[in-house]
Amino acid sequence: MKHTDNSITEPTKTYRRIMPNTWWLKKGSYTLFMLRELSSVFVAIYAIFLLIRLCALSQGAEIYNSKTAIFNSGWMIALHAVMWVFIMYHMITWFKISGRIFGKKPLSPGLVTIANYIVWVVVSVVLFLIITKG
Amino acid sequence: MAEEIKITVTRYNPDKEAELKTQTFTIPYHNDWSILDGLNYIKAELDGTLTYRWSCRMAVCGSCGMMVNGTPRLTCSTYLNEFYPGEITIEPLANFPIIRDLVVDLTDFMDKLKEVKPWIIRKNKSDENDTSKEYIQTTAQMDKYYQQTLCINCTLCYAACPVYGLHPDFIGPAVIALGYRYNNDSRDQGKDERRKFLASEDGVWKCTVVGDCTEVCPKHVDPSAVIQRTKVDNATNWFFSFLKGKK
């Protein structure tokens, strides 16, 4: 049952506006949102690349080198640069959002976001040390 | 000559027209006039047929939301001086069907508002009307939901939400925030009853975190954050019931 009754007489025609396919170009915040959605495509591509490398690595150094030679090409490096930018954007937006989600009293959104960055830096440094020292 | 400002408004009369039109009015400019003052001037002096909603003119009744140069705003607390000497375009709130001129159809919102069960639910029903004493609630407990009690149902967040525009079945920001408000009230025990609606196909998971609902909210209810918190809550709930073998 509808809670309110506005229908006992002839219903009035309402006008429905249709959102154009370009709706996300109309406002900066919408465009940035679509870019964030797009950035997940690059996150996925990078994940696939990583899986390819891991598979190749499990087959020994020689096969790894031959199978991953393509990653050293100029266009691949350019692609990685683009991917890096998008992945960074992806990360920044989600760090900001996680601040908003978990930044309730006694924490604050800023604090949570900063904590995210600190964890990111620490993990990166540790990984870097393991790779270079190991 | 006195200063003037141009306001262009959307016109729609379902008795006469099939399409939206716009009409531009030139009104006297006053530094301290709100846009609503401007609309009231038009209605009283220039065109009595212009149709819009308003009431309290102090940003608490939630009636006068409109698109002001493309952004959902309360017209009573948005001033001409923000735009002067530029022009102002007023449209009905986006994403809602238009009834007439600047008046939109809120039936869908009102139905959803009820669906989320926005009242205190107790396991023991007689608690609800026991007036012999109040529930004890500390200020710290109140802080957990107070911000979400401030929603005035102005529906600016629905006009800002492209997900609602694309999928009108989406429960939407204000209603989810209201569900969150009751779920986090220490006096309430109805979280499980609300979960079915909040976690439904048209519930929180439809939100793609655009975040504009929070940006336009005149009362800082922050629906965007509480929708994500509700997602986290539903996911953890699902995970634990999965572990317990309930699902």
Add this chain to the structure above:
Amino acid sequence: MDIINHDILIVGGGGAGLRAAIAISQMSPSLKTAVISKVYPMRSHTVAAEGGSAAVLNDDDTHDLHAYDTIKGSDYLADQDAVEVFVRDATNEVRQIERWGCPWNREEDGTIAARWFGGMSRKRTLHAADKTGFHLLHALFQTSLKFDTLKRYDEWHVCALLVDNGKVGGVLALNTRTGVFSILSAKAVILCTGGVGRMYAFTSNAGIKTADGAALTYRAGGPIKDMEFIQFHPSGLMRTGILITEASRGEGGYLFNKDGKRFLENYAPSKMELAPRDIVSRSIIEEILAGRGFKGTYGSYIHLDLRHLGEAKIMEKLPMVRELCLDFAGMDPVYDPIPIRPTMHYTMGGIHCDKDGKTPMPGLFSAGEAACVSIHGANRLGSNSLTELLVFGARAGRTAVEYVSTAKPVSADKLQSLAKDRMDFIQKRYMKAGNGKEKIGAILSELRKTMDEKVGIYRTEEPLKEAIQIIQKLKERFNKITLTQQSRVFNTELTAAMELDNMLEIAHVIAMCAQVRKESRGGHARKDYPTRNDEQFLHHSLTYQGKDGPRRETFPVTITKWQPEERKY
């Protein structure tokens, strides 16, 4: 015409209407009950109440004290039996609304907290920050949603009561959305339509407060009571008249004149800023008349200073005051004093009813600001009105349930013929495509100006007589209005015309009653009769619609144990 049948119809979806609706739905879910409101219920003006709701909860307080404060505040015009019922029910009602989710501010131990308010001898004003009305209305509205049997007609406009031989049988109403008129029949109609604020230019009231309930009753032959008593709130924000809550003084704010003096020491030395509203408002006007106000673009004003409270306390207890100042006056009360002057705020008078919400017309009930029980008498104490709508909303609802258990409905044929008469009247009066030159806006501005200038805080014989003449002329001009809007869907010009008609009718009553009451009592202050005159005027004014304007009768005041004495603070 369509007839939709109901047992009980509540007109108005504000605090009183919703409280009545819930009471009925709980008591008797099988009754066909509906709330009809010209706006969505959560837009109702209860939403704008700020300071709080008074009730006895603390050990150092008693019902008798609350009753005495209320009666003294009323300048002894309140009906004391009603006040006794009111203060007793109040305690339960504020706990009930707590149980329905109202986020009352709390003490450290988690119990409900109270603050000081004008004219109250104890700390008994419960509050939800300074958005008490907002929280109360939303709690009521949201709680009302749980009753599936409760029907709502949102954005429907009631145009007339349908009355058969003095008995109410329903209403004629316009569905704004479709522009179609229907008969909503009901054995009982409860009017909870709020006050008359919009007939004044400088008012804290919302656009929807247009004397509807009083006018509906008056035209249907029922009496309205004590309409001359209008409350002016001391602190209206300059330019708009928007309310700055009394809680700002309850929390410790000061009033200063331009000499930097807390002038209330000359008027109410024992209570200072926390004297009742009528006294503080008059004191401000006295200061301004004596040239001790500040001068500004929109006239003279005085300062409400909160700076010494500090930002933390303002943000905790008075966040809305700050919001309103920032949004509507472009100043911040943390750093600057607030420019204020008295603003029309509340209608003490209203539809004549008893402590159970019953009017003399069978089938007609009323509650809230629309009603006059009377617990406020000549002056309402701040924070008694939110409590009033809970207490008397519930009581009117319960009385109506009792009434409909034995009442017979008015027959459908009779309702059709009554509605047809009213429809013809409406067609002729508002919807004619005539060639009259008069505009709604012009008549309304003239009315509002007249009420402000001649039926304001201070009243005198000659201006009151002039006001009556002007209102009569405006009524004649109203006969010549033509609506430019002739199409049906959401015709706000038509509803505005009906509202203006209501206000003209009731403004006439207010001015007339003010002219007849040749004494000063509470909110009714006559310059030419500056003292209270119990011998001649310790009575309510009842007004009926007569052939050539309002016809005034008197009605006794009920006094139980508090004999009238001089009212000093």
